[in-house]
Amino acid sequence: MNAVHRTTGEKLFDAVNVVLLLLLAFVTLYPFYNILITSLNDPADAARGGITFWPRVISFENYKMVLQDESLTGAFAVTVLRTIIGTATAVLFTAAFSYGVSKPELLGRKLFLILAIITMYFSGGLIPQYLLIAQYLHLKGSFMAYILPNLFSVFNALIMLTFFRGIPKEMEESAKVDGANELTIFWRLILPVSKPVLATIALYNAVFHWNSWFDAMLYGGEHLRTLQQILMQIISSNSNVSLMASNLGMKAVTAESVKLATMVITTLPIVFSYPFLQKYFVKGIMIGSVKG
Amino acid sequence: MEDLSLAVKARATRESGRIHIGKRFWAQRYLMILTLPAVVWLIIFHYVPMYGIIIAFEEYNPVQGFTFSPWVGLDNFKELFIDPSFMDSVLNTLKISLLKLLFGFPAPILLAIMLNELRAQRLKKVVQSLSYLPYFISWVFVVGFMYTLLDPRTGALSGLLQWLGFISSDQLLMGDPKTFTTLVVISEVWKNIGWNSIIFLAAIASIDPQLYEAATVDGAGRFRKIWHVTLPAIKPTVVILLILNVGGLMNANFDQLFLMKNSMTQDQANVLSIYSYEMGLVLGRFSYGTAVGLFQSVVAFLLMLGANYSSRKITNESLF
Numbered sequence: 001m002n003a004v005h006r007t008t009g010e011k012l013f014d015a016v017n018v019v020l021l022l023l024l025a026f027v028t029l030y031p032f033y034n035i036l037i038t039s040l041n042d043p044a045d046a047a048r049g050g051i052t053f054w055p056r057v058i059s060f061e062n063y064k065m066v067l068q069d070e071s072l073t074g075a076f077a078v079t080v081l082r083t084i085i086g087t088a089t090a091v092l093f094t095a096a097f098s099y100g101v102s103k104p105e106l107l108g109r110k111l112f113l114i115l116a117i118i119t120m121y122f123s124g125g126l127i128p129q130y131l132l133i134a135q136y137l138h139l140k141g142s143f144m145a146y147i148l149p150n151l152f153s154v155f156n157a158l159i160m161l162t163f164f165r166g167i168p169k170e171m172e173e174s175a176k177v178d179g180a181n182e183l184t185i186f187w188r189l190i191l192p193v194s195k196p197v198l199a200t201i202a203l204y205n206a207v208f209h210w211n212s213w214f215d216a217m218l219y220g221g222e223h224l225r226t227l228q229q230i231l232m233q234i235i236s237s238n239s240n241v242s243l244m245a246s247n248l249g250m251k252a253v254t255a256e257s258v259k260l261a262t263m264v265i266t267t268l269p270i271v272f273s274y275p276f277l278q279k280y281f282v283k284g285i286m287i288g289s290v291k292g
Numbered sequence: 293m294e295d296l297s298l299a300v301k302a303r304a305t306r307e308s309g310r311i312h313i314g315k316r317f318w319a320q321r322y323l324m325i326l327t328l329p330a331v332v333w334l335i336i337f338h339y340v341p342m343y344g345i346i347i348a349f350e351e352y353n354p355v356q357g358f359t360f361s362p363w364v365g366l367d368n369f370k371e372l373f374i375d376p377s378f379m380d381s382v383l384n385t386l387k388i389s390l391l392k393l394l395f396g397f398p399a400p401i402l403l404a405i406m407l408n409e410l411r412a413q414r415l416k417k418v419v420q421s422l423s424y425l426p427y428f429i430s431w432v433f434v435v436g437f438m439y440t441l442l443d444p445r446t447g448a449l450s451g452l453l454q455w456l457g458f459i460s461s462d463q464l465l466m467g468d469p470k471t472f473t474t475l476v477v478i479s480e481v482w483k484n485i486g487w488n489s490i491i492f493l494a495a496i497a498s499i500d501p502q503l504y505e506a507a508t509v510d511g512a513g514r515f516r517k518i519w520h521v522t523l524p525a526i527k528p529t530v531v532i533l534l535i536l537n538v539g540g541l542m543n544a545n546f547d548q549l550f551l552m553k554n555s556m557t558q559d560q561a562n563v564l565s566i567y568s569y570e571m572g573l574v575l576g577r578f579s580y581g582t583a584v585g586l587f588q589s590v591v592a593f594l595l596m597l598g599a600n601y602s603s604r605k606i607t608n609e610s611l612f
């Protein structure tokens with residue numbers, strides 16, 4: 001690098017900088033860590049408190065209890081299903097629109113873009129949307145309530161649009177010479193070439209579906225509960241328990257431990273895959289913000 | 293022969309400008325198959341609810357629907373402005389949003405600058421990646437661990453605060469109206485600081501290194517470089533994001549507040565979006581709830597216009 005003449009002030013600054021950033025890293029990770037070790041701790045022992053850096057009495061009781069719970073395994077299936085189906089459909093649906101709109105010769109192209117961008121600034125709000133989905137479309141209680149309203153996102157479409165515009169025309173033109181129509185080109189040529197942006201959008205969608213609980217609460221019904229929704233129900237009933245500030249003994253202990261194990265299970269996929277996938281998360285913003 | 297082909301060409305050129313829309317459509321039918329579904333989707337899932345805002349001026353009932361429910365004009369709004377809970381929700385929304393802006397807006401900028409000044413590149417990458425992990429987990433998880441860490445008897449964080457003497461041994465922080473707003477702001481910063489810093493880091497990364505070198509030649513130390521090179525370079529980004537954030541002042545994060553709200557803190561947690569939800573979907577007063585929501589949207593829009601205008605006047609940067 002350059003000739004380093006660091007004054008004492010600057011050396012101090014550097015040291016403080018490193019310390020503060022390490023502190024940030026610690027504060028970011030600690031909650032996850034604490035939940036993990038407490039969940040691995042025997043429930044009765046955990047109620048005594050004081051578990052900070054290491055589990056005291058290791059036990060898998062909590063996980064055994066949680067994994068046998070049928071409503072949880074059911075919610076796991078619902079969540080996995082909606083994540084896979086919802087993500088695949090949304091990526092295809094959004095990509096199709098973005099590809100079409102990336103073609104300057106498309107009839108109505110400007111109109112479609114304006115229609116889409118307006119919805120980024122205005123929306124009907126929660127209640128009209130609820131009335132639409134629950135009453136007019138009769139989707140309440142149906143799995144489709146998780147899929148259909150999430151097929152498209154203007155934000156994601158714009159990211160894909162930027163990417164598609166950068167694909168060299170020669171590729172498509174040679175395919176056209178070979179007699180392919182746009183559908184074939186889209187499916188066989190564009191999609192494989194666009195793997196980076198598709199992966200990014202897929203991740204955004206997957207995280208959304210995996211973490212969703214509010215739409216499950218509004219439209220889900222008994223049999224379509226998602227993981228986060230179950231966790232939310234545990235937390236609200238728990239918080240009522242702890243607010244009463246009374247010693248409920250075993251019951252409070254078990255409720256808290258169940259909550260912790262559930263928290264670990266529901267968040268594990270994201271935390272686990274994060275180191276490998278995080279560069280895709282960031283790429284999306286970069287591509288999008290270059291345009292902005 | 294020459295004249296004839298010229299005439300044919302001239303005629304063809306005139307006519308191509310008037311090729312029937314239908315023919316053009318048919319030529320692009322495959323592109324249309326790809327594009328139109330999303331347009332239809334937008335109309336169904338965005339524009340129909342936009343039309344549905346009309347029920348704020350009606351007394352909605354499910355049988356008569358959006359269009360035919362009885363019209364009541366501004367009655368819902370008249371009721372709104374004398375409703376004390378509504379006024380509370382407006383004040384709470386402003387209070388929480390302004391605090392979030394005050395602390396949560398500079399924090400990512402500070403983080404970006406600090407990360408940029410880090411000399412060890414590997415440490416920088418690691419800390420940076422870690423910092424946006426919280427963005428991807430759900431608020432349910434965050435509120436869940438807040439209850440755990442702040443439990444007065446068993447929580448690690450509560451233990452630390454008690455040991456430091458900041459709180460007494462019985463203080464239930466999550467159930468205390470006085471600490472509610474603080475917890476809301478802190479948890480929001482924790483969750484979003486990393487993700488929000490990305491855009492500033494990108495802006496800083498695009499600064500021409502020669503500017504720094506010139507500053508070194510001029511004898512500038514670290515701090516002056518930050519002040520005179522880094523900060524001015526990210527000013528456009530800061531301004532744009534500030535405008536967007538001011539526009540979002542009315543929103544105050546439904547998810548977070550819904551989850552943090554409990555029987556003891558429900559007054560503090562009453563913000564516009566929550567109030568709209570409670571009136572509309574919990575109590576079933578669809579029209580009234582929509583009126584609250586419409587108020588929220590209109591004010592947000594006006595705020596954004598105002599922020600954009602004043603920013604253009606003061607700093608020459610604006611969103612539009």
